[in-house]
Amino acid sequence: MRIALIADIHGNLAALDAAFTEIERAGVDQVVCLGDVAATGPQPHEVVAELRHRGCPVVMGNADAELLASDAGPGPDPATEEGKLAELARWGAARLDADDLAFIRSFPPTISIVIEPFAELLCVHGSPRDFNDVIRATTPAAALDPMLMLDPERCPAVIAGGHTHVPLLRPYRGTILANPGSVGSPHEEWPDGRTIVAAYASFAILSITPGHQSLAFHRVPYDQSVTIRAMDEQGMPFADWVASDWQWTLEQP
Numbered sequence: 001m002r003i004a005l006i007a008d009i010h011g012n013l014a015a016l017d018a019a020f021t022e023i024e025r026a027g028v029d030q031v032v033c034l035g036d037v038a039a040t041g042p043q044p045h046e047v048v049a050e051l052r053h054r055g056c057p058v059v060m061g062n063a064d065a066e067l068l069a070s071d072a073g074p075g076p077d078p079a080t081e082e083g084k085l086a087e088l089a090r091w092g093a094a095r096l097d098a099d100d101l102a103f104i105r106s107f108p109p110t111i112s113i114v115i116e117p118f119a120e121l122l123c124v125h126g127s128p129r130d131f132n133d134v135i136r137a138t139t140p141a142a143a144l145d146p147m148l149m150l151d152p153e154r155c156p157a158v159i160a161g162g163h164t165h166v167p168l169l170r171p172y173r174g175t176i177l178a179n180p181g182s183v184g185s186p187h188e189e190w191p192d193g194r195t196i197v198a199a200y201a202s203f204a205i206l207s208i209t210p211g212h213q214s215l216a217f218h219r220v221p222y223d224q225s226v227t228i229r230a231m232d233e234q235g236m237p238f239a240d241w242v243a244s245d246w247q248w249t250l251e252q253p
Contacts, residue, residue, distance in 0.1 A: 007034035007162025011041020012184030035061025035125035180204035
């Protein structure tokens with residue numbers, strides 16, 4: 001069995017198309033999305049429509065929940081980062097139709113997949129406890145244990161999550177913690193200390209045979225300028241601010 005794990009698309013259709021092209025070339029039995037599909041990108045409706053068309057199961061991410069709650073009242077000061085993100089969520093929600101919104105509301109907090117007899121893949125966004133939890137390679141055990149809520153009698157073979165936009169493979173107390181990175185906004189730390197949005201779509205493919213699991217990380221280059229142009233063409237608010245740390249814009253003369 002081969003399962004493609006995608007996460008954190010954030011309304012970036014060009015990156016999603018690149019990821020699906022490579023996934024189809026690789027051949028998989030199933031694709032699972034680990035949340036944050038539409039918010040803060042220029043093509044929220046198009047991304048949601050593509051996932052719906054493909055019948056892709058999706059777990060609820062923090063940005064998905066924020067998008068659904070974006071019309072709950074006045075947001076924070078738009079001069080702040082929090083305020084800009086809130087306005088982007090409102091703009092994204094306004095571009096979704098009733099079917100799109102119903103699809104996002106249907107996202108469960110976790111998805112469990114039996115990958116072989118007595119072995120489970122547990123799909124989450126942040127952690128099994130909360131979609132806002134952050135799991136990194138350096139997260140200490142004292143913080144991980146309450147997030148993961150592991151049952152020693154029935155431990156998932158793999159817990160796959162997103163949220164950080166950074167790939168992860170970490171053995172922990174009888175399970176494997178995996179993060180495929182981000183399709184639409186993969187983060188890289190550069191030598192000068194900046195965190196940039198790299199010009200590739202990141203995902204992973206989990207391969208399972210009896211008694212054996214392996215995880216392959218994939219990075220598929222795509223033309224970031226297509227997405228940056230879409231920000232302007234679609235009238236996305238704060239487009240220059242969003243694109244200011246994207247690799248394509250940083251490398252332009």
